[in-house]
Amino acid sequence: MSSVAENIPATFSPPNLYYNSAMTAPTDRDLIVSAMRGDGDAFGELVARYQTNVFNVCYRILHERGEAEDLAQETFLRAHQRLDQFDFEREFGPWVRRVAANLCLNHLESQKVAAPLDEDRDADESQRPERQVEVRERSEQIRGALASLPPHYRVVVELRHYQEMSYDEIAAELKIPLSDVKSHLFRARKLLAEKLHAPD
Amino acid sequence: MHLTDDQLNEYLDNETAERAQIETHLASCADCATRLTALQTLFAEIESLPDLALSRSLAPRLTPHALALPRWLTLTATLQAALALIAILLAAPVFATRLPVIQMPSFADLLLQLQSQWALFFDTITTYQLPTLPQLPPLEISTFVLSFTLAGASLLWLVGNGLLLRKQIRN
Numbered sequence: 001m002s003s004v005a006e007n008i009p010a011t012f013s014p015p016n017l018y019y020n021s022a023m024t025a026p027t028d029r030d031l032i033v034s035a036m037r038g039d040g041d042a043f044g045e046l047v048a049r050y051q052t053n054v055f056n057v058c059y060r061i062l063h064e065r066g067e068a069e070d071l072a073q074e075t076f077l078r079a080h081q082r083l084d085q086f087d088f089e090r091e092f093g094p095w096v097r098r099v100a101a102n103l104c105l106n107h108l109e110s111q112k113v114a115a116p117l118d119e120d121r122d123a124d125e126s127q128r129p130e131r132q133v134e135v136r137e138r139s140e141q142i143r144g145a146l147a148s149l150p151p152h153y154r155v156v157v158e159l160r161h162y163q164e165m166s167y168d169e170i171a172a173e174l175k176i177p178l179s180d181v182k183s184h185l186f187r188a189r190k191l192l193a194e195k196l197h198a199p200d
Numbered sequence: 201m202h203l204t205d206d207q208l209n210e211y212l213d214n215e216t217a218e219r220a221q222i223e224t225h226l227a228s229c230a231d232c233a234t235r236l237t238a239l240q241t242l243f244a245e246i247e248s249l250p251d252l253a254l255s256r257s258l259a260p261r262l263t264p265h266a267l268a269l270p271r272w273l274t275l276t277a278t279l280q281a282a283l284a285l286i287a288i289l290l291a292a293p294v295f296a297t298r299l300p301v302i303q304m305p306s307f308a309d310l311l312l313q314l315q316s317q318w319a320l321f322f323d324t325i326t327t328y329q330l331p332t333l334p335q336l337p338p339l340e341i342s343t344f345v346l347s348f349t350l351a352g353a354s355l356l357w358l359v360g361n362g363l364l365l366r367k368q369i370r371n
């Protein structure tokens with residue numbers, strides 16, 4: 001699956017739009033304050049810092065690169081609109097990742113009809129070294145298993161395993177009862193175990 | 201009595217109040233210990249997913265155009281300028297009839313005039329004599345039109361800038 005996605009070097013780094021290397025890097029808070037005053041470049045710098053992070057949240061939940069990039073973009077637009085709601089006691093990274101997870105859930109729920117999973121997406125792996133292929137195949141199996149889960153399960157797994165939120169925090173974030181957080185999470189893990197550890 | 205799946209999940213998530221009891225059971229029950237290990241392996245696998253790189257940076261697409269003021273709002277600046285020009289054009293003939301013909305004095309004359317004005321001003325403030333208010337001109341129709349035009353332009357200017365400022369503050 002998604003061989004195109006895997007071909008991009010992990011060292012890809014966006015150009016620095018906001019400050020040059022001779023200057024001390026502004027903190028996230030500095031950038032947020034500037035962005036709130038209407039400084040587009042400051043917000044651009046925040047985007048540059050967190051776009052890979054946010055994109056990966058979207059990609060784990062959506063499992064489709066184009067959609068994930070669109071939703072990542074949408075996440076930053078929403079974050080920009082809601083900057084006045086940002087709590088300066090907290091960190092920007094976790095906040096913007098939660099915005100992303102919520103947006104992806106809404107996106108999946110609005111789609112209703114689940115698109116059938118494309119099983120042939122990682123067809124072209126023949127030219128890679130053996131071990132790398134194994135790792136990649138396992139990663140893709142995990143991504144595939146995640147993508148097969150119902151939307152709410154995927155998001156709960158994302159928030160627990162990748163954003164390390166507590167049950168209570170997840171319940172508050174998704175506005176669902178604590179009992180639902182647990183049942184979604186535990187059932188999701190059971191389904192993942194069945195998919196990933198099934199005898200070949 | 202074995203541990204439930206929920207107990208194992210909560211134990212690994214650090215979300216249980218019965219840690220000690222669970223650990224006691226795990227120490228003496230190979231079955232439950234194996235189930236715990238399997239769950240731990242699953243956690244490790246889920247969390248092993250590497251981060252992928254973006255195919256393109258999102259930053260240039262977001263700034264500055266995407267974050268700029270909406271087009272209709274920036275257009276109000278042009279509208280304001282146009283309205284101001286119209287207001288000036290409307291007001292110009294009224295002023296022209298009222299203003300005396302301007303004669304360009306020489307620089308020396310200007311200085312002399314300035315000096316006399318200063319002397320006059322100094323004289324006024326030293327004698328503490330309040331100047332009498334000049335007689336207001338009678339309301340003519342042209343004055344009314346002028347006032348109305350200026351008031352309208354000012355109101356539009358205020359509303360336009362209010363909108364611009366509100367957007368700016370929210371950003």
Ligand SMILES: [Zn+2]
Nearest residue numbers: 202203229232
């Ligand atoms: Zn047991």
